[in-house]
Amino acid sequence: xxxxxxxxxxxxxxxxxxxxxxxxxxxxxxxxxxxxxxxxxxxxxxxxxxxxxxxxxxxxxxxxxxxxxxxxxxxxxxxxxxxxxxxxxxxxxxxxxxxxxxxxxxxxxxxxxxxxxxxxxxxxxxxxxxxxxxxxxxxxxxxxxxxxxxxxxxxxxxxxxxxxxxxxxxxxxxxxxxxxxxxxxxxxxxxxxxxxxxxxxxxxxxxxxxxxxxxxxxxxxxxxxxxxxxxxxxxxxxxxxxxxxxxxxxxxxxxxxxxxxxxxxxxxxxxxxxxxxxxxxxxxxxxxxxxxxxxxxxxxxxxxxxxxxxxxxxxxxxxxxxxxxxxxxxxxxxxxxxxxxxxxxxxxxxxxxxxxxxxxxxxxxxxxxx
Amino acid sequence: xxxxxxxxxxxxxxxxxxxxxxxxxxxxxxxxxxxxxxxxxxxxxxxxxxxxxxxxxxxxxxxxxxxxxxxxxxxxxxxxxxxxxxxxxxxxxxxxxxxxxxxxxxxxxxxxxxxxxxxxxxxxxxxxxxxxxxxxxxxxxxxxxxxxxxxxxxxxxxxxxxxxxxxxxxxxxxxxxxxxxxxxxxxxxxxxxxxxxxxxxxxxxxxxxxxxxxxxxxxxxxxxxxx
Numbered sequence: 249x250x251x252x253x254x255x256x257x258x259x260x261x262x263x264x265x266x267x268x269x270x271x272x273x274x275x276x277x278x279x280x281x282x283x284x285x286x287x288x289x290x291x292x293x294x295x296x297x298x299x300x301x302x303x304x305x306x307x308x309x310x311x312x313x314x315x316x317x318x319x320x321x322x323x324x325x326x327x328x329x330x331x332x333x334x335x336x337x338x339x340x341x342x343x344x345x346x347x348x349x350x351x352x353x354x355x356x357x358x359x360x361x362x363x364x365x366x367x368x369x370x371x372x373x374x375x376x377x378x379x380x381x382x383x384x385x386x387x388x389x390x391x392x393x394x395x396x397x398x399x400x401x402x403x404x405x406x407x408x409x410x411x412x413x414x415x416x417x418x419x420x421x422x423x424x425x426x427x428x429x430x431x432x433x434x435x436x437x438x439x440x441x442x443x444x445x446x447x448x449x450x451x452x453x454x455x456x457x458x459x460x461x462x463x464x465x466x467x468x469x470x471x472x473x474x475x476x477x478x479x480x481x482x483x484x485x486x487x488x489x490x491x492x493x494x495x496x497x498x499x500x501x502x503x504x505x506x507x508x509x510x511x512x513x514x515x516x517x518x519x520x521x522x523x524x525x526x527x528x529x530x531x532x533x534x535x536x537x538x539x540x541x542x543x544x545x546x547x548x549x550x551x552x553x554x555x556x557x558x559x560x561x562x563x564x565x566x567x568x569x570x571x572x573x574x575x576x577x578x579x580x581x582x583x584x585x586x587x588x589x590x591x592x593x594x595x596x597x598x599x600x601x602x603x604x605x606x607x608x609x610x611x612x613x614x615x616x617x618x
Numbered sequence: 619x620x621x622x623x624x625x626x627x628x629x630x631x632x633x634x635x636x637x638x639x640x641x642x643x644x645x646x647x648x649x650x651x652x653x654x655x656x657x658x659x660x661x662x663x664x665x666x667x668x669x670x671x672x673x674x675x676x677x678x679x680x681x682x683x684x685x686x687x688x689x690x691x692x693x694x695x696x697x698x699x700x701x702x703x704x705x706x707x708x709x710x711x712x713x714x715x716x717x718x719x720x721x722x723x724x725x726x727x728x729x730x731x732x733x734x735x736x737x738x739x740x741x742x743x744x745x746x747x748x749x750x751x752x753x754x755x756x757x758x759x760x761x762x763x764x765x766x767x768x769x770x771x772x773x774x775x776x777x778x779x780x781x782x783x784x785x786x787x788x789x790x791x792x793x794x795x796x797x798x799x800x801x802x803x804x805x806x807x808x809x810x811x812x813x814x815x816x817x818x819x820x821x822x823x824x825x826x827x828x829x830x831x832x833x834x835x836x837x838x839x840x841x842x843x844x845x
Contacts, residue, residue, distance in 0.1 A: 300738050326741035339739030343757045352753075353743040395739070402743060 254311025256406050256438040258297055262304035266292050267462040270306075274406075274438035274455070281453035281470065282442045284485065289462030290442040291336070294408050297440065298333050299326035310405050310438075332399030332407040337415060338391050340383040346370060346394045347379035353398040369397040373427070389420035393427075400435075409441040413448060425451055446474065446486060458485050475534070475610070480617050483532050489583040490533045491614075492575075496523045505608055511577030515553045517611030530614040535585050537610030540594065541603045553606040557582060559596050564588050571596060573604075620814060623790050624798035631706070631794060632774040635713040636767055639721050643766060647725030648755070666723070668716045677783025680712050684784075704786050709794075712784040713774045720769040728762020729755065761833040768829035772822055 255275045262268045270293050274280040282290050295301040297308060299315065302323055308316040315324045326333075333339075341349050350366035357365060370379055373393040383391050392412060399407060412428070413421045429452060432439060443449060449456045449470045456470040458477075465482045466473055477483040483491060494508035494515075505516040506523070508531060523529050557573040560581055564570075569591040572581040582604075594602055650662065668676055684691045684702045695701045702708035732755060740750045756763070778796040785792025787801060795814060802811040 295738070298738070298742055300741060326738075327744045327746055330744075331742050333739060333742035335735035335738055337733065337735055339733065339735035339737075341736060341740070341754055341758075352740070352745060355744045398739070398743065 254313075254405060254438075256297070256440070257309045258293070258306070260293070260296055260303045260306035260308070262306075268293065268296070268303055268306075269463040270459070271464050272440075272457050272467065274440055276438050277432075277436045278454040279432050279439040279441060279452055281449035281456045282440060282459055283444060283446060283449050283456055284459035285444060288459045290444075290459055291410055292462070293459070294333075294410050294440065294442050297406065298331045298408055299324055299329045300333075313405075330402060330405045332402055332404030334392070334395045334399050334407075334409045334412055336410045336412075338383075338395035340391055340395055340398075342383050345380050345382055346375060346386065346390075349383070349394050350398045350401050353401040356402065366397075366401060369401045370394070372400075373397045387420070388416040389424060392416060392424065396431075400431075405437060407435070407437055407439040409439065411442055411444070413443070413445070428452060446470075450474070458482050460485060476612050477532070477614065480530055480614055483614060488532045488534060490535070490538075492531055492578055492580070493616075494529055494531045494613075496520075496525050496527045496529055496613075498525055506613060508613070511575070513555065513576070513578075515555075515606060515611065516608045517613050518609055520613035523613065528616045530616055531611060532614060533582075533606050533611050535583065537607040538582065538584055539605045539607060540584075540586060540590065551605060553608055553611070555604055555606065556601055557604050558601045559598055561598055562591060562596055564591075569596075620810070620817070621793075621795065621798040621802075624793050624795045625814075625817075627706075627790065627793065628775045628795040631709055631713055632771040634710045635717055635774045636771050638710065639714045639717055639770055640763070640767060643718070643721035643725050644763065647722045647762075647766075648729045648751075648759075650722070650726045651729035666719045669719045673716055673777065673779030674783055676716055677712065677780040680708070680715070680780070680784050684708060684711070703784055704788060704792060706785075706791055709781055709785045709792055712780045713777060716777060716780050717770040717773055720773050721766040724762040724765040724769065725759065726762075728759035728765075731762070732758050764829055764833050768825055772825055775818070776822070 255273065257273045258270060260268045260270045266289060268289055270289070272280065272282070282293065284290050292301055296303050296316075302316075303318075305318045306316065307314070307318070310329070314320070314322050315329050316322060341352060344352065347363070347366050347370065350369050351362045354362040354365055367379060370376060373396055375390060375393050375397070378386065378390065383394065386394065392415070413424055416424065425448070432452070441448070441452065453470050455467060456473050457467040458465040458473060460481055465485070466478045473482070474486045477486055477488065480491060492510060494510045497507040497509050497514060499506050499519060499521050500516075501519065501521075504519045506518070506520045507514055507516050508529070510531070517531055520529075555575055557575055560572045560574055562569060562571050567588055568585050569588045571584040571586060571591065573584065574581050596602065646665075650658070681703055682688065684694065686692065686695065686701055686703075691701055691703065702711060736754065736758070737750065740754050745754065775794075776796055777794070778800065781792065781794050782797060782800075785794075787793045787797045793801070795818060799811050799814050799818075802808075802814070
């Protein structure tokens, strides 16, 4: 049953009671982050992979073992699947010591080997000396490590992590990121991590899948998904706030640009030949794609996509400053986060205006909203 | 004079009730805690009915259903050679029925208190149904099970109405300690009634105190992690 290093492929569909339309794949040795808002079906999908939830339709295959196939009536139990599962609140057995919690995951080994193996797993997650403590006597980070040791002790075919860092403080989280990254290097199995934190996905994941209402919207490398969402829903999921309407004017293949008419302006974005001239589209620009005129570096060159904006509001937040600004004749306002120092240098305040340049390589064209 | 026969009969009745009721209540409470199904609220209401119904009403229906006039009563008499009513076995049945809510509800709440993540993790650890029940669920639900045991036992010892209706007051057969006290008061033997009442009072306080203390100790030991 065990297939370490094997690829996991999941295709699930159902309309009710929890809508699912998911198609994900995770090769052995890779970490896939499933990102989506609360109620997007992330945990249900994870439980379906573990065999804890039986969907109506679909197929789950790990290596050459079929775990679930509704057409053939196959549904292996969680006990048969050999998954390592770390629930959001760890699901530790509160009446057992840390050592006994790990031993509970070692039923596949002869009884006389279990204690020693459990001890070595606890040592591997830096918990040597705490074997006799019960979960209530451990900190959040230590509990998470026990849960991880218990999941890995089973020598699972797949490791499933449900929001593994949501219940620990920031400092512990940073340490656990490093430990998970190191662990991932040593493990050849597919790891699926549910999270709603894009930074976690960027830090740890090889691939990322966006999920909304039980549907997988987009999969790819985290940076690519964040820079080039396939739809407005996906864009909003990855935190894009600057979304606007536009009309395709022409494509310039040589320059790799698509020209758009936005209000009275012509601006250029990354080439998107899928849209014929005249098509109504949406376009987005991340905050990092908006360049402001800096006094130190002199004026912006007279390049393309240079616009004059009128500042609507300025909100200092720590060392940074959140700005909303009106693009000429374009709704809704543009949102920016810039260093506070730069805002002071440019004397940005409500009512003042300044020049910005939208970086064409970061201006991404999307399908029109439904 | 203490009516030792009546006291022993009460203890025997309480023990039999608990032994027969608790295993069934365990599985019923667990099923009610974990599963959602159509008609669950109705079933829960039905199981809780003995809490609000006067015991004499339960006794009346049992008498009607199990008496010599009904086909159930006649069948039982043909099968076992004796009727259920006015017999110890009838008392046990009546006592089980009136104690259903006292046994099922604490057990149901106890199983509901086990986080589903703990059961999920157990399944993913390869722990099957019976091992999970014995090594994970029962140790965690133990305070509730203990409460169910104590409540059912103590409630049986104190049960009066249904016992009188179904069993009458046959010494050594159906005359429990509560009936004995009633009989002594009827006979103006207030001294004997007072001694037995005091004994029952102390017994009840001791049992409940012990159960609470034990439950709290186990509860502390099995404290769920806080976040």
